[in-house]
Amino acid sequence: MSDAGTAASAQRFTELRPLLFTIAYEILGSATESDDVLQDSYLRWAEVDPCTVRDAKSYLAQLVTRQALNALRAGARRREEYVGPWLPEPLLLTEQDPSDDVVLAESVSMAMLVVLETLSPDERAVFVLREVFGFDYDEIGAAVGKSTPAARQVAHRARGHVQARRPRFTAVDRAENERITAEFMIAAAGGDITKVLSMLSPDVVWTADSNGKATAARRPIVGADKVGRSIIGLLRIGAGQPDVRVEMATCNSAPALLLYTADRLEGVFTVEIIDGLITNFYAMRNPDKLAALTAAREITRN
Template sequence: MNAQRDEAAREFESHRGRLFALAYRMLGSAAEAEDTVQDAYLRWHGTEPGQVAAPGPWLNKVVANLCLNRLTSARARREEYPGTWLPEPVASGALGPMERAEQREAVSFAVLTMMERLSPPERAAVVLRDAFAYSHREVAGVLDCTEAAARQLYHRGHKHLADQAPRAASAPLAPSGTDAEQNAALLGRFLRAASDGSLEQLEQLLAEQVVVWSDGGGRVRAALRPVHGRGNAARFLAGLFERFTDGVRFELAEANGTAVLLGWEGPDLTSVSAVEAGPDGVTGIRILRNPDKLSHYAERHRALSQNG
């Protein structure tokens, strides 16, 4: 029996990465995704060895349904969240393939934030179909609905996402590939301009309709509402850097398929900033400062740095 349990544990571990990627896309929270995967393991452990004929699909359904349950309560909590809610950053390597721009965009902070407006079933349908190539019939099996209903959920979810998308095309900065040097250069110019408090340099980098979001979670100071417009954003960013960056070390890294700036105060990660660029300049800046949302990424970033 112990040998069978050991084999069952190894079987689960072979699926853990994919299950985390699914749960994170569903929840936008690394901590909740890990808890969900652990709950799935307990359910897996409770089955009789050999009882599940197809472990992969079975585990996907378990995780998806656990996420649906969590999303119902999470939506209520996030409605009471102090200020702007942003997703937790996650190392891109934990989220599956990132070769194509569409794969990076699907886990970007912008898209994950927009996904919060979808109903839990709509979100599940979009994630399962787009990220995991489920057919509408397979989505219906996970959600216990008809294939026609699954198809409707998917199309309705995509319509909601399209309705929220900004009119001006923008995209997260790729962490690697042919544009990596240009991306690093843009982030470098942004950091220098903000650090110098140069409104003129900042405004030159920003699109006219740029928006800045900052998430402090009520734990640290952050703007409670998005900051709109080139002039307002430039003044906000200059003031932010003047007040909060003394003694901060910045580092270029990647998260969620995006090039990001990390802010470190000694050993503590205190900010993750993602920049979205369009044809007219920087169209969006998302600054995550809530320490509760930074610990997961910081821990794994340190581990990768030490192993590298």
């Protein structure tokens, strides 16, 4: 390939990188593994003559999907041996606010990614490509190694599974959700249990992921009173530690709290809010899954 052709291929991949990353992340639930998939896919793409590719977007989406599926299947054993609840890697987002795109915001929400984890690898890839990104069934079939009719059947089955399990999702008001989260943290830090309980859904759930590598609840905590008192207790302990600070951020299209000890990131707590009440806390304490939080990511469906 000529130098001009190589440069053109690299530029096209760079232009599509946010889309390709989003596809990989929604299939894998891991920013770290998605970066590896994109690196491997780029090396494969560099060997392709672009003149032989009719639609680079479709070609690269299929390439990334195949690589992501390989990674997902390879990691299945590790997830079976995981200690405690498994959660997706939190995704720190850029200032670009995806909340106006309700489909994108829902598809990267922690709640939806947890639901996608219940699907088989093929079901997950097909659902993501069809329902989130709108690819044709022939493109999807090529990506997952199935005929077009078979891809359509997998999509129907996956859609049914997701609809049966998917939590309610409403359009995101980023500013309002950040206000609610900040108000809750002030109340919890002050030990105001009455205020705290008034801001929690009665069946709120606290789910923590540590893989046994950090202090965290090994089972989900359910119910406003238990969750509220647990958070107040955690904040009381944290207030007594030196060099502890909390920063607000946006992870997975939701408010998130980043907990630092000095300059070390110790945890990310993503907050899910529906109708003004907090319904879920997703606490990431596994240091392996915090490594990718060093950089904000751009996500897109286009």
